[in-house]
Amino acid sequence: MTASHLVTLVPSLNDARQHSWGAFMCAENREKKVNGRTIRLLQHDITLLEGVDAFVFYAQHDLRLGSGWGNAIMSRGGPSIQKELDALGRIETCQVVVTGAGELKAKHILHAVGPRFQEANLEAKLKKTVSEVLAQADKAGLESLAIPPMGYGFYGVPLPMTAKVMVDTIKEHLESHKDSKLKDVVICLNDKREIAPFESRLSALN
Amino acid sequence: MERSYKAQKVIDRLGQKLNRQVVGSLVACVHCGNCTDSCHYVLANPDDPTYAPAWKGDRLRKIFKKHFDWTGRVVPWWVGAKSPETDADLEELKDIVFGKCTNCRRCTMNCPMGVDFATFNRLTRGLLVHVGIMPEGVAVVSKDQWELGNQMGVLKEDYIDTVEWMSDELVDEVGDDKAAIPIDKSDVEVMYTINPREAKYDPRTISDAAKIFWAAGESYTMPSEGWDMTNFGLFSGDDELGGTVSRRVYEKAQALRAKKVVISECGHGYRSTLCEGANWAQFDVDFVMESSVQTMLRYIKEGKIKVDKSLNISSYTYHDSCNFARSCGMTEEPRELLNLVVSDFREMYPNRAENYCCTGGGGAMSMTEYTPQRLKSARVKADQLKATGAKVVVTSCHNCVDGLTDLIKHYGLDMEVTQLVNLVANSLLVEKAAEVPEAEHAVSTTLAFAGRTILVVDDEADARRFIATVLEDNGATVLQAVDGDEALQMMRDKKPDLVTLDLSMPGKDGGRVFEEIRNDSELSGARVCIITGKPELRRLIYERPVREPEGYINKPIQEDVLVSNLRRILELTNKAA
Numbered sequence: 066m067t068a069s070h071l072v073t074l075v076p077s078l079n080d081a082r083q084h085s086w087g088a089f090m091c092a093e094n095r096e097k098k099v100n101g102r103t104i105r106l107l108q109h110d111i112t113l114l115e116g117v118d119a120f121v122f123y124a125q126h127d128l129r130l131g132s133g134w135g136n137a138i139m140s141r142g143g144p145s146i147q148k149e150l151d152a153l154g155r156i157e158t159c160q161v162v163v164t165g166a167g168e169l170k171a172k173h174i175l176h177a178v179g180p181r182f183q184e185a186n187l188e189a190k191l192k193k194t195v196s197e198v199l200a201q202a203d204k205a206g207l208e209s210l211a212i213p214p215m216g217y218g219f220y221g222v223p224l225p226m227t228a229k230v231m232v233d234t235i236k237e238h239l240e241s242h243k244d245s246k247l248k249d250v251v252i253c254l255n256d257k258r259e260i261a262p263f264e265s266r267l268s269a270l271n
Numbered sequence: 272m273e274r275s276y277k278a279q280k281v282i283d284r285l286g287q288k289l290n291r292q293v294v295g296s297l298v299a300c301v302h303c304g305n306c307t308d309s310c311h312y313v314l315a316n317p318d319d320p321t322y323a324p325a326w327k328g329d330r331l332r333k334i335f336k337k338h339f340d341w342t343g344r345v346v347p348w349w350v351g352a353k354s355p356e357t358d359a360d361l362e363e364l365k366d367i368v369f370g371k372c373t374n375c376r377r378c379t380m381n382c383p384m385g386v387d388f389a390t391f392n393r394l395t396r397g398l399l400v401h402v403g404i405m406p407e408g409v410a411v412v413s414k415d416q417w418e419l420g421n422q423m424g425v426l427k428e429d430y431i432d433t434v435e436w437m438s439d440e441l442v443d444e445v446g447d448d449k450a451a452i453p454i455d456k457s458d459v460e461v462m463y464t465i466n467p468r469e470a471k472y473d474p475r476t477i478s479d480a481a482k483i484f485w486a487a488g489e490s491y492t493m494p495s496e497g498w499d500m501t502n503f504g505l506f507s508g509d510d511e512l513g514g515t516v517s518r519r520v521y522e523k524a525q526a527l528r529a530k531k532v533v534i535s536e537c538g539h540g541y542r543s544t545l546c547e548g549a550n551w552a553q554f555d556v557d558f559v560m561e562s563s564v565q566t567m568l569r570y571i572k573e574g575k576i577k578v579d580k581s582l583n584i585s586s587y588t589y590h591d592s593c594n595f596a597r598s599c600g601m602t603e604e605p606r607e608l609l610n611l612v613v614s615d616f617r618e619m620y621p622n623r624a625e626n627y628c629c630t631g632g633g634g635a636m637s638m639t640e641y642t643p644q645r646l647k648s649a650r651v652k653a654d655q656l657k658a659t660g661a662k663v664v665v666t667s668c669h670n671c672v673d674g675l676t677d678l679i680k681h682y683g684l685d686m687e688v689t690q691l692v693n694l695v696a697n698s699l700l701v702e703k704a705a706e707v708p709e710a711e712h713a714v715s716t717t718l719a720f721a722g723r724t725i726l727v728v729d730d731e732a733d734a735r736r737f738i739a740t741v742l743e744d745n746g747a748t749v750l751q752a753v754d755g756d757e758a759l760q761m762m763r764d765k766k767p768d769l770v771t772l773d774l775s776m777p778g779k780d781g782g783r784v785f786e787e788i789r790n791d792s793e794l795s796g797a798r799v800c801i802i803t804g805k806p807e808l809r810r811l812i813y814e815r816p817v818r819e820p821e822g823y824i825n826k827p828i829q830e831d832v833l834v835s836n837l838r839r840i841l842e843l844t845n846k847a848a
Contacts, residue, residue, distance in 0.1 A: 137426060
């Protein structure tokens with residue numbers, strides 16, 4: 066899936082039932098090219114995204130989908146996703162597993178267990194988790210991927226740290242993995258207030 | 272012994288969160304004991320000193336003295352300075368601040384020194400949540416509110432479907448297309464915000480409010496997002512969640528250019544949105560906010576709606592919500608409104624700011640591990656309710672509705688719970704609906720459950736018979752099962768469209784049956800409506816060991832409630848499997 070696909074497909078969700086807090090954003094400081102690939106910001110319900118091969122879910126160690134986005138994945142995607150996860154058992158911090166996306170628009174979900182609640186070496190673990198997400202995306206041959214603000218919100222990772230780690234790690238990955246098929250990495254935000262820290266980090270990229 | 276990582280983080284965080292008000296409360300307590308008799312937990316547990324607000328407050332005070340107060344450095348043995356050292360210490364602290372206090376602030380009101388115990392109880396909750404120590408229900412609900420925008424995990428499409436369904440029902444009822452509920456209409460006078468419990472389990476309150484707005488000729492809208500005015504940040508002590516949730520409501524009101532945000536009857540939602548949210552969110556609010564109680568009262572006073580109190584024929588008392596009355600001073604408006612819509616009002620004592628908590632406040636309904644002590648402490652409230660002699664208790668808070676419902680069942684009181692919006696809507700005098708043409712009439716009288724197969728699971732023959740009769744009268748094909756095993760087998764064999772499941776059954780209880788249904792790959796997508804008065808229901812709703820039920824109905828069952836709830840489930844929820 067290419068960048069142009071994303072631009073055309075996402076605004077087609079022009080139905081109040083499906084839109085999240087805001088609308089598609091394409092301002093210049095919300096998009097950056099790295100090695101001809103795109104990192105962009107989008108404010109949307111990540112589970113309803115069209116035009117991406119996969120999205121990331123900040124998972125629990127026992128891989129129970131649970132509440133929040135997990136609830137949305139379960140309700141909208143059907144029971145097959147949890148069934149796949151049940152077969153995988155348990156994973157540790159910084160590990161990522163890939164499942165199908167059931168009846169959702171994306172093809173896959175990357176379930177990533179990142180650090181939480183001020184645990185030790187928070188930033189390093191977050192970076193390792195984001196790197197692992199990108200490595201798994203490459204392994205699965207994905208061309209487009211949506212990632213939420215990893216660890217921010219319920220799990221208490223400070224928003225500036227999330228923005229810095231995500232933007233920097235994605236940039237490094239796209240620069241250093243020339244064979245990666247990833248063409249679009251979408252940072253999919255939930256609230257308007259989450260935009261500014263990502264915007265400033267993105268605009269600071271050389 | 273080296274201090275645990277989390278314990279150190281809690282101490283560090285306390286240093287960041289201390290402010291003048293908190294420090295004032297931490298140093299001002301003289302242990303006079305005045306707070307003791309004000310706490311419903313103490314009154315129900317007179318021999319257990321660990322429920323006393325001063326004792327509970329000392330748990331944080333000891334940490335403060337140890338690390339942040341000179342007395343703890345100079346005379347630690349005298350002032351009881353002590354650190355939490357292990358994760359087990361933090362778990363113990365969790366059981367006190369979440370399990371032994373509802374942050375009702377009654378002790379605060381009764382402290383001669385002005386110690387605001389509820390404020391630092393909330394602060395302590397926030398310290399623990401910061402390191403991930405919290406009851407499971409608090410975690411589930413907080414995550415839902417962070418990520419899905421409301422604390423009951425209502426998906427956007429389900430919320431909008433529910434509002435549209437209520438809108439259609441109302442238009443049919445009053446025979447006027449203008450009664451349709453607008454969604455995301457700009458430049459309106461009022462943006463109406465609700466508690467997600469209304470969308471999920473009690474949509475009648477939405478249509479009742481809409482009926483009142485319609486009758487008053489109000490220019491209003493419901494928002495498609497930022498509609499949840501509740502705020503679990505108030506309960507969990509997470510100011511960042513508090514700010515995020517409030518900001519969603521404020522930003523939506525500004526986007527729609529609404530002149531006023533009306534907050535439906537919810538104590539903590541009112542306090543969070545009106546009193547605390549702007550501070551948490553650091554947001555300049557440039558519109559008016561008010562409770563729907565004030566709105567309804569104004570409509571009557573200004574002659575925008577007319578009511579007939581003889582339409583509400585029972586005897587009524589009023590329960591003051593802690594957040595609504597004690598924390599926000601909303602004591603007279605609800606009484607004035609209630610007296611305009613009912614004839615037989617009986618005051619409860621003590622009342623207003625001195626009223627006792629419903630025992631479901633501070634997020635207690637979601638913390639099911641503490642249910643036994645919650646219900647034990649509810650004896651105080653039960654005695655208060657009983658003394659009024661009223662048949663109906665009215666309250667302006669959804670938490671109180673659930674808390675009171677649980678304790679009424681637990682103590683066997685012959686009472687119902689309702690809200691002012693229901694009473695105002697019921698007493699509303701509106702023009703008779705337009706005459707429906709014959710053809711349309713035929714459509715509207717199509718039986719609600721025609722072509723549907725519904726399995727009724729209940730061990731009581733009378734209950735089964737009543738539910739089955741109502742459903743068959745409405746066109747359903749009814750199957751009946753007397754216990755869980757029979758129900759599971761029937762579900763496999765007959766594949767009903769919906770199951771009504773009693774929780775109180777001998778042998779395999781309904782909760783276990785429900786979990787088996789959800790964990791069974793063949794049955795997991797079935798639509799289930801729980802029928803109960805048991806607090807076990809709260810665990811299924813808040814902790815969600817499995818995907819929650821599609822609906823629930825309290826016993827004793829009212830026919831109209833049964834039909835409307837089952838219709839909502841059948842018409843609005845898709846089978847997930």
